[in-house]
Amino acid sequence: xRDRTLWTWHIAAGAVILILLGMHMAIMHLNQSLGLFGPEPxxxxxxxxxxxxxxxxxxxxxxxxxxxxxxxxxFRNILFELNPGAGLRRTxxxxxxxxGLALFAxxxxxxxxxxxxxxxxxx
Amino acid sequence: xxxxxxxxRLGIWGWVGGGSWGFERYLYTLHRLTGLALLAYFTxxxxxxxxxxxxxxxxxxxxxxxxxxxxTLGEFLVFAAFAFHAVNGIRLAIIELGYAVGKPIEPVxxxxxxxxxxxxxxxxxxxxxxxxxxxxxxxxxxxx
Numbered sequence: 001x002r003d004r005t006l007w008t009w010h011i012a013a014g015a016v017i018l019i020l021l022g023m024h025m026a027i028m029h030l031n032q033s034l035g036l037f038g039p040e041p042x043x044x045x046x047x048x049x050x051x052x053x054x055x056x057x058x059x060x061x062x063x064x065x066x067x068x069x070x071x072x073x074x075f076r077n078i079l080f081e082l083n084p085g086a087g088l089r090r091t092x093x094x095x096x097x098x099x100g101l102a103l104f105a106x107x108x109x110x111x112x113x114x115x116x117x118x119x120x121x122x123x
Numbered sequence: 124x125x126x127x128x129x130x131x132r133l134g135i136w137g138w139v140g141g142g143s144w145g146f147e148r149y150l151y152t153l154h155r156l157t158g159l160a161l162l163a164y165f166t167x168x169x170x171x172x173x174x175x176x177x178x179x180x181x182x183x184x185x186x187x188x189x190x191x192x193x194x195t196l197g198e199f200l201v202f203a204a205f206a207f208h209a210v211n212g213i214r215l216a217i218i219e220l221g222y223a224v225g226k227p228i229e230p231v232x233x234x235x236x237x238x239x240x241x242x243x244x245x246x247x248x249x250x251x252x253x254x255x256x257x258x259x260x261x262x263x264x265x266x267x
């Protein structure tokens with residue numbers, strides 16, 4: 001894919017992250033001053049409640065994908081600026097794509113799985 | 124993006140030196156450093172938070188591992204890095220779209236540059252990021 005297209009997606013992903021990560025930070029880390037999701041967003045009850053919400057599940061997966069793309073494409077830019085040879089560029093492209101997709105698959109499973117589902121299987 | 128015909132001879136050294144750079148050059152360096160740090164944190168964050176799928180015991184165990192003053196300080200640094208990277212990212216998008224750089228003018232002595240216009244935006248970025256970081260600091264260390 002052309003670099004211009006990838007770069008445009010990088011900026012678009014940045015805009016998505018700005019909104020979703022801004023929300024995430026406000027809920028998780030400005031919890032005392034704002035209290036949007038209660039003062040204890042990391043307590044299991046609060047985590048389990050968010051896990052059953054369609055809104056949180058969808059935004060988690062969206063944020064996961066946007067952040068992984070933005071992060072790994074940014075990392076690729078940094079590496080490419082060091083003038084790697086054509087072979088190394090190909091390796092970086094394939095390596096970062098595989099790593100990003102694997103993390104996306106794993107993170108999506110964790111976001112979609114019901115809390116505690118992985119330990120309930122067979123038990 | 125791949126460079127075509129203009130190889131980057133300075134390499135990583137270009138992040139901190141190699142010329143008489145303007146102030147924005149160091150925002151560029153800080154944007155990359157915070158970006159790399161956020162990517163490293165995010166990768167770990169995926170694994171830590173995925174313990175939710177293993178149930179309450181695993182979750183509480185994971186939260187116990189990442190608690191304590193050292194982790195609180197580390198998380199605050201991540202929050203501050205996020206504040207800078209986000210606000211500076213907005214500046215980069217504004218500049219990329221051609222705003223806030225001034226209109227093209229005739230190149231007549233004394234030559235004006237767009238730096239004077241961009242500089243105000245860069246200063247605003249640092250101030251807004253600092254305000255958000257201090258706000259986060261209150262939540263991390265004072266109000267908790």
